Amino acid sequence: MRIYLPLCALIAGFLATLTACSTTSDADAKKGSAVTNSPAEAQAAVPSDPTLGITGTIRKHDGFTSKFVVARNVHVWLPPSYASQPRRKYPVLYANDGQNQFDPKESFLGVDWALDETMTRLIAERKVREAIVVAVWNTPKRAQEYVPARALLSAVGTPHERAVRETTGDLDANLDKEDWRLSDAYLKFLVTELKPFIDKEYRTRPGRDDTFIIGSSAGAMISLYAISEYPATFGGAACVSTHLPLADGILVEYFKDKLPDPATHKIYFDFGTETLDKNYEPYQLQMDAAMEKRGYRGGVNWVTRKFQGDEHSERAWRKRVHVPLEFLLGEPAKSK
Numbered sequence: 389m390r391i392y393l394p395l396c397a398l399i400a401g402f403l404a405t406l407t408a409c410s411t412t413s414d415a416d417a418k419k420g421s422a423v424t425n426s427p428a429e430a431q432a433a434v435p436s437d438p439t440l441g442i443t444g445t446i447r448k449h450d451g452f453t454s455k456f457v458v459a460r461n462v463h464v465w466l467p468p469s470y471a472s473q474p475r476r477k478y479p480v481l482y483a484n485d486g487q488n489q490f491d492p493k494e495s496f497l498g499v500d501w502a503l504d505e506t507m508t509r510l511i512a513e514r515k516v517r518e519a520i521v522v523a524v525w526n527t528p529k530r531a532q533e534y535v536p537a538r539a540l541l542s543a544v545g546t547p548h549e550r551a552v553r554e555t556t557g558d559l560d561a562n563l564d565k566e567d568w569r570l571s572d573a574y575l576k577f578l579v580t581e582l583k584p585f586i587d588k589e590y591r592t593r594p595g596r597d598d599t600f601i602i603g604s605s606a607g608a609m610i611s612l613y614a615i616s617e618y619p620a621t622f623g624g625a626a627c628v629s630t631h632l633p634l635a636d637g638i639l640v641e642y643f644k645d646k647l648p649d650p651a652t653h654k655i656y657f658d659f660g661t662e663t664l665d666k667n668y669e670p671y672q673l674q675m676d677a678a679m680e681k682r683g684y685r686g687g688v689n690w691v692t693r694k695f696q697g698d699e700h701s702e703r704a705w706r707k708r709v710h711v712p713l714e715f716l717l718g719e720p721a722k723s724k
């Protein structure tokens with residue numbers, strides 16, 4: 389079923405988030421002492437400093453290079469017991485739009501998700517397992533890297549093609565050219581370059597059941613794309629304020645046949661009711677129907693939450709990020 393909403397307004401609002409949330413320049417991404425990705429050149433751990441809005445220990449790998457995408461910063465938050473329990477291994481959560489996760493001084497409009505503070509609190513309350521959080525910064529190519537290319541290409545020859553072509557046109561891209569199709573390259577970077585580095589440099593539990601990904605808006609789209617394209621790598625995805633209205637709902641049409649096995653995966657969705665989020669519910673209901681048809685069970689391996697009054701912003705996501713964290717990391721597991 390197609391849903392007719394003011395698509396121009398939807399696209400305009402979403403395009404604003406795509407560009408505004410990209411706060412890292414190519415030059416900034418190449419700064420730092422870890423341009424070669426060498427552990428020895430990684431910046432020293434940054435201790436907790438309340439004046440910077442950082443809680444816990446963060447290690448910085450700035451200017452992390454890739455064969456597939458442009459260099460970017462990668463910041464790694466370590467759980468409280470990491471230094472004191474040298475034999476313990478930890479699950480890993482990969483967070484898109486990484487500059488918005490830990491430090492308000494680095495975040496969009498000076499508001500971060502406070503993943504460091506929230507994880508610290510939830511761990512102390514025994515509501516989540518201790519986990520490593522890998523914050524992967526975005527770049528000026530955020531739109532090209534986060535919008536699932538195969539979903540848009542799947543619209544060719546369907547009733548969605550016109551809306552998709554209009555959307556790519558608004559992104560100053562051509563549906564028929566490859567230069568904008570960076571989402572698959574970004575996932576290759578995550579799975580074949582960054583994850584092996586993280587698993588080698590840190591004491592991780594590298595299996596699918598202990599590897600998760602989270603993001604909001606376009607970051608939510610690439611998170612859903614990641615778990616669908618690499619189901620052997622990611623066991624869970626948290627999709628916060630997913631921009632499902634993109635190109636008249638092409639994402640719902642695409643993912644309904646691509647969702648990973650519910651026997652081995654878990655997926656979280658949510659949305660607010662204000663600003664850009666106010667248009668999401670009809671499309672989310674379609675996605676929920678696709679989840680049910682695939683065999684996902686609400687409250688077991690799938691959750692969709694509606695947050696009345698929440699807007700499309702880091703401030704709103706910060707307020708409720710504990711919900712997806714508890715869903716992904718809430719089941720205790722025996723440490724090795």
